[in-house]
Amino acid sequence: MPFDRLHAKWMEDEEYARAWAEEDPIGRVAVNIIRFRNEAGLTQEELAQHMGKKQSWISRVEAGEENVTLRTLGHFAHALAKDPSEFLAPVEQESTVTS
Numbered sequence: 001m002p003f004d005r006l007h008a009k010w011m012e013d014e015e016y017a018r019a020w021a022e023e024d025p026i027g028r029v030a031v032n033i034i035r036f037r038n039e040a041g042l043t044q045e046e047l048a049q050h051m052g053k054k055q056s057w058i059s060r061v062e063a064g065e066e067n068v069t070l071r072t073l074g075h076f077a078h079a080l081a082k083d084p085s086e087f088l089a090p091v092e093q094e095s096t097v098t099s
Helices: 003-010 014-023 025-039 044-051 055-062 070-080 084-088
Strands: none
Touching: 003 014, 014 025, 025 055, 025 070, 025 084, 044 055, 044 070, 070 084
């Protein structure tokens, strides 16, 4: 199985996702996007529609396979009603990170 598919599967494990996010800023952003999307009650498809993107792209971002620009982070912030800085915040122990 290719690493990207294994990594996506491992990201379903809360402990793995949290550890990955603590070590990798892209991972931290990815986990926070998942958390904020879940808090907003949105599916990947709904978030993609809000942002004018495809669901598959949202999935890749949430898996840490896409490196988002600051501009794109601003689009996520707008779509999820968050401040862009919140996406770089440490991942909280009790946060839900399942996609």
